[in-house]
Amino acid sequence: MIPIRDDNPTHSVPIITYLLIVVNILVFIFQTMLGSNNESFVYQFALIPANVTSLISIGSLSNIFTSMFMHAGLAHIGGNMLYLWIFGDNVEDRMGSGNYFLFYIVGGVVASLAHIYSDPTSIIPTVGASGAIAAVLGAYLVLFPSQKVLTLIPLGFWLRMTLLPASLVLGAWFLFQLAQVIFSWGSPEVGGVAIWAHIGGFISGVVLGLLFKKPEPEYPGYQW
Numbered sequence: 001m002i003p004i005r006d007d008n009p010t011h012s013v014p015i016i017t018y019l020l021i022v023v024n025i026l027v028f029i030f031q032t033m034l035g036s037n038n039e040s041f042v043y044q045f046a047l048i049p050a051n052v053t054s055l056i057s058i059g060s061l062s063n064i065f066t067s068m069f070m071h072a073g074l075a076h077i078g079g080n081m082l083y084l085w086i087f088g089d090n091v092e093d094r095m096g097s098g099n100y101f102l103f104y105i106v107g108g109v110v111a112s113l114a115h116i117y118s119d120p121t122s123i124i125p126t127v128g129a130s131g132a133i134a135a136v137l138g139a140y141l142v143l144f145p146s147q148k149v150l151t152l153i154p155l156g157f158w159l160r161m162t163l164l165p166a167s168l169v170l171g172a173w174f175l176f177q178l179a180q181v182i183f184s185w186g187s188p189e190v191g192g193v194a195i196w197a198h199i200g201g202f203i204s205g206v207v208l209g210l211l212f213k214k215p216e217p218e219y220p221g222y223q224w
Helices: 015-045 049-053 057-070 074-095 097-118 130-143 166-183 196-212
Strands: 001-004 147-154 158-165
Touching: 001 057, 001 074, 001 130, 015 057, 015 074, 015 097, 049 057, 057 097, 074 097, 074 130, 074 196, 097 130, 130 147, 130 166, 130 196, 158 166, 166 196
Parallel strands: none
Antiparallel strands: 001 147, 147 158
16 A cells, blocks of 8 residues: 555644655655665664674764664665655644654654664664654654545555545554564564564654543533
């Protein structure tokens, strides 16, 4: 399932979401302009679990943050920014821009730590906003479970667009992450994707999102 848009208007301009998208795109353009030098740039600023666990340098810790704004290709950044565009504005609207920015960074850090914990000796550089955006998805799930999401569903050679509740779309996304871990026998990376970062980010988003969930309205009961 590929989400296209949600049916959930906001009450304020999601400035942080827009800025995050712009910064990610600008960094990706810069990476593209580097050409053959991009590889050394990636190794300098990407997250490498072994460097963090061995504390090779203070810079290896800062890479937890810098890696959130780097991407490995057009499909990588395109998919991430699509999800951030669809779901980020409403989460920011509910939390407020300041809280949302902190939430995004914390979600990304938790995702990175989950990836490091899953394979602490890995020397493979990891980049992408996927972990932080997974946190956004987790928060959206608990804050707006009933909101409809226009979703593209492949059916063999056909594509169908339909409105589905966010709980189904995002729940299916999370179950897909779990399935990849299960069927890969717990490998920390599946097809070059840091699955545990997705899982850790999503769970952190659910937990932190509950802090901003509005209480259900209470209706007076019948009196006999």
